[in-house]
Amino acid sequence: MLTSDDLHRVSNETFVTAIERHAVIDSTNNRALALAKHASHAEPCLLVLADRQTAGRGRGANTWWSEAGALTFSLLLDCRPLGLPVERWPVASLLTGLAVCDAFDDVLGGADSRVKWPNDVYLAGRKACGILIESADYRKGLLAIGIGVNVNNSASGAPHPLCETAISLSDHTHRPLAEAEVLVRLLQRLEQRLAWAAAGGGDLQAQWRPRCLLTGRQIEALAGESTVAGRCLGIDPDGALLLEAPGGPVRLLSGVVTRVD
Known part of the structure; x- marks a missing residue:
C-alpha cells in the first residue's frame, strides 16, 4: 500500500498536480468523470487513486479484477496545457499502452511486454494492465485515463478464467515490487508519450510496431x-x-x- 511519503514523491517527481486518495471506491474513472462534470476549474493533472476498487470498468461491459497489491487509478487530465488537441485523443489509449510498456522496462530491467490493441498490456503473454480512456469534457479539454496494473496481486488469486490469462509483475519477477516506483515510472513515461504526441507525434506506426501483440x-x-x-x-x-x-x-x-x- 502506498504511504504518504510515496504520494509526496508522486507530487514531486511527476506531472500530477493534485491527488485524491480513496481507501475503497467503485471506480476511479467514475469519480474522475464526476469531478469533471461538476468542477468549475480543473487541475492540470488530478490523480484519483484507490487502495481498493470494487467495480472497476473496462471497455464496453467488461470489468476489471483487482485485489490488494494492484495499482488502480485514473488521471483527470487537462490536455490544453500539454498542447494535446482533441483530434489526437483517439490515440491516447495507444500512447498509454506504450507508456506502460516503457515503465515495465524501467522497473523490470527489460521485459517482454506488448500492447493488445487498443487498451491491454501483456507481459510474457499474459494480461498485466488494462486501460480505459474516456472523454470527460472535450469542451474543457478534460480526458480521463484509467489504468489498472497487477503489481503485487498474484494472478493465482484471480477468479476463473482470469487466473489462467492474467499475470502480475510480482508473478513475473517472483518477488514483490515497490508500488510507488511502478506508479512514478508509469506517470513519468506517460507524460513523455503525451508530450511526444502534442509535439506532432512523429511516426506512431514505428513506435507501435515492436510492441504490437x-x-x-x-x-x-x-x-x-x-x-x-x-x-x-x-x-x-x-x-x-x-x-x-x-x-x-x-x-x-x-x-x-x-x-x-
Whole structure:
C-alpha cells in the first residue's frame, strides 16, 4: 500500500498536480468523470487513486479484477496545457499502452511486454494492465485515463478464467515490487508519450510496431454489432487497426479484439 511519503514523491517527481486518495471506491474513472462534470476549474493533472476498487470498468461491459497489491487509478487530465488537441485523443489509449510498456522496462530491467490493441498490456503473454480512456469534457479539454496494473496481486488469486490469462509483475519477477516506483515510472513515461504526441507525434506506426501483440496473427474483433476477422497488419498513422480480411482490407478505428489465434 502506498504511504504518504510515496504520494509526496508522486507530487514531486511527476506531472500530477493534485491527488485524491480513496481507501475503497467503485471506480476511479467514475469519480474522475464526476469531478469533471461538476468542477468549475480543473487541475492540470488530478490523480484519483484507490487502495481498493470494487467495480472497476473496462471497455464496453467488461470489468476489471483487482485485489490488494494492484495499482488502480485514473488521471483527470487537462490536455490544453500539454498542447494535446482533441483530434489526437483517439490515440491516447495507444500512447498509454506504450507508456506502460516503457515503465515495465524501467522497473523490470527489460521485459517482454506488448500492447493488445487498443487498451491491454501483456507481459510474457499474459494480461498485466488494462486501460480505459474516456472523454470527460472535450469542451474543457478534460480526458480521463484509467489504468489498472497487477503489481503485487498474484494472478493465482484471480477468479476463473482470469487466473489462467492474467499475470502480475510480482508473478513475473517472483518477488514483490515497490508500488510507488511502478506508479512514478508509469506517470513519468506517460507524460513523455503525451508530450511526444502534442509535439506532432512523429511516426506512431514505428513506435507501435515492436510492441504490437497482434501483428501477423489471425484475430476476430467486434466493431459495433459487426464481427470482422483477418490477419492483423498493425496500425495506420491514426492508430486504427488494419486487417487483411477475406473480403479485402479492413480498418478499425474502434472495437474490441475478441479472439487471437
